[in-house]
Amino acid sequence: MHELKAESPVVLTQPAPTLGRAIVVTSGKGGVGKTTTTANLGTALAQRGAKVALIDADVGLRNLDILLGLENRVRYHLLDVLEERVTLDDALVTDKHSPTLFLLAAAQSREKDEVDMEKMRAVVAELRTKFDYVLIDSPAGIERGFQNAVIGAKEAIVVCTPEVSAVRDVDRVVGLLGSAFRPQLIVNRLRPLLVRKGKMLSVDDVNAILRLPLLGVIADEPEIIVSTNRGEPLALRSEGATANAYRAIAARLAGDDVAAPMVEAKESLFGRLGSFFGGRR
Amino acid sequence: MIEFLKRMFGQSGSSSTAKERLRLVLMSDHLSLAPELVEQLKIDLVEVISRYVEVDRTKIEVSFEQQDSALAMLANIPILAVNRPKVEAAAPAAASLPAAHASVAGDDPNAPASAALPRRKRRKKPASKAVTVT
Numbered sequence: 001m002h003e004l005k006a007e008s009p010v011v012l013t014q015p016a017p018t019l020g021r022a023i024v025v026t027s028g029k030g031g032v033g034k035t036t037t038t039a040n041l042g043t044a045l046a047q048r049g050a051k052v053a054l055i056d057a058d059v060g061l062r063n064l065d066i067l068l069g070l071e072n073r074v075r076y077h078l079l080d081v082l083e084e085r086v087t088l089d090d091a092l093v094t095d096k097h098s099p100t101l102f103l104l105a106a107a108q109s110r111e112k113d114e115v116d117m118e119k120m121r122a123v124v125a126e127l128r129t130k131f132d133y134v135l136i137d138s139p140a141g142i143e144r145g146f147q148n149a150v151i152g153a154k155e156a157i158v159v160c161t162p163e164v165s166a167v168r169d170v171d172r173v174v175g176l177l178g179s180a181f182r183p184q185l186i187v188n189r190l191r192p193l194l195v196r197k198g199k200m201l202s203v204d205d206v207n208a209i210l211r212l213p214l215l216g217v218i219a220d221e222p223e224i225i226v227s228t229n230r231g232e233p234l235a236l237r238s239e240g241a242t243a244n245a246y247r248a249i250a251a252r253l254a255g256d257d258v259a260a261p262m263v264e265a266k267e268s269l270f271g272r273l274g275s276f277f278g279g280r281r
Numbered sequence: 282m283i284e285f286l287k288r289m290f291g292q293s294g295s296s297s298t299a300k301e302r303l304r305l306v307l308m309s310d311h312l313s314l315a316p317e318l319v320e321q322l323k324i325d326l327v328e329v330i331s332r333y334v335e336v337d338r339t340k341i342e343v344s345f346e347q348q349d350s351a352l353a354m355l356a357n358i359p360i361l362a363v364n365r366p367k368v369e370a371a372a373p374a375a376a377s378l379p380a381a382h383a384s385v386a387g388d389d390p391n392a393p394a395s396a397a398l399p400r401r402k403r404r405k406k407p408a409s410k411a412v413t414v415t
């Protein structure tokens with residue numbers, strides 16, 4: 001644990017002048033990309049120079065460490081901190097790639113209802129004194145695990161895929177959160193060609209229902225699997241539409257005046273043929 | 282030709298189906314998540330209907346049901362008595378009822394209609410009849 005401390009002397013000893021922002025990343029429905037979003041946004045924010053702590057609140061199903069490639073560095077987890085076996089500084093793992101990014105891993109062999117919610121709130125509050133951003137990766141569902149993830153948060157990012165079930169669940173989660181969390185939307189896994197063919201809900205379709213401020217849209221991106229395999233979030237790449245989209249979302253989150261990244265279809269042969277004929281009629 | 286091509290390449294689209302299903306499912310979700318709203322609706326419904334007929338307030342059932350492309354409200358309201366008669370036998374019920382009501386606006390909805398229409402005796406029906414609104 002002393003090596004871990006030694007890796008992060010500056011960040012952990014200087015309190016941020018103002019309290020950092022505690023943002024829960026949630027969705028209701030499982031598997032829509034909460035963890036992927038948390039890892040990439042955390043990376044993109046840290047690459048901008050912000051001090052970022054990521055909390056894996058999916059107790060019992062730890063994932064965030066894998067996405068960040070930190071699984072071998074995790075010694076202590078959230079419950080060790082909540083139950084005061086170790087300090088926060090002991091348990092926070094420094095990211096491999098971004099020196100201002102830290103992870104507080106979930107306990108893999110414990111249950112969600114073992115989390116003391118008041119202690120959880122206190123830990124998030126403590127992290128807010130040391131970091132600019134505290135991103136909390138929520139588990140799926142709206143029960144205890146979700147509540148644990150939400151309790152210390154002040155804002156919410158909701159991740160939604162363009163599917164009926166996902167939109168319905170986000171709608172429910174937004175209702176539960178209420179306006180106090182000022183939820184903002186990320187539409188994930190959009191497939192623009194399918195949207196154009198009328199086979200997938202568009203971002204407008206989704207947000208006609210949810211009516212949330214749109215942070216941005218992330219494509220269904222085959223490279224995500226590669227980045228997960230390697231434990232290197234896509235946001236680390238210097239180019240590529242998806243990496244740029246994560247950067248743009250991070251910039252918007254930070255308050256920069258940039259447009260929400262969208263995902264446009266690359267013109268296909270048939271699409272061009274169609275508009276060619278269509279244009280002449 | 283272009284229509285054929287478009288159909289071939291899937292422009293018919295299931296996303297409109299998705300949109301429609303989502304719209305309907307969210308309406309029922311929101312209703313089921315707002316029981317106070319449905320309670321208030323019941324109260325208001327009874328208040329309005331009671332201007333015309335006497336209903337059994339203890340046996341009112343309001344439910345919502347998805348029917349093909351619409352969400353329907355089903356209200357089952359047992360009628361105990363008809364407060365006042367239709368003004369014109371020929372007119373459709375919906376049109377004549379407000380007309381009958383106009384003359385007694387402001388009355389206690391449960392008061393006998395005799396105050397406004399003195400020559401008519403309030404008829405009490407022994408068995409209750411149900412009104413279904415969709």
Ligand SMILES: Nc1ncnc2c1ncn2[C@@H]1O[C@H](COP(=O)(O)OP(=O)(O)OP(=O)(O)O)[C@@H](O)[C@H]1O
Nearest residue numbers: 030031032033034035036140189218219220221224
């Ligand atoms: N934009 C994307 N393009 C392609 N695949 C994606 C994208 N986002 C997420 N995925 C994939 O979807 C799967 C689920 O992602 P992830 O684990 O981030 O979801 P989750 O919401 O955290 O799930 P859970 O509810 O189980 O915690 C993973 O296999 C991930 O690689």
Ligand SMILES: [Mg+2]
Nearest residue numbers: 034035058063
């Ligand atoms: Mg997850």
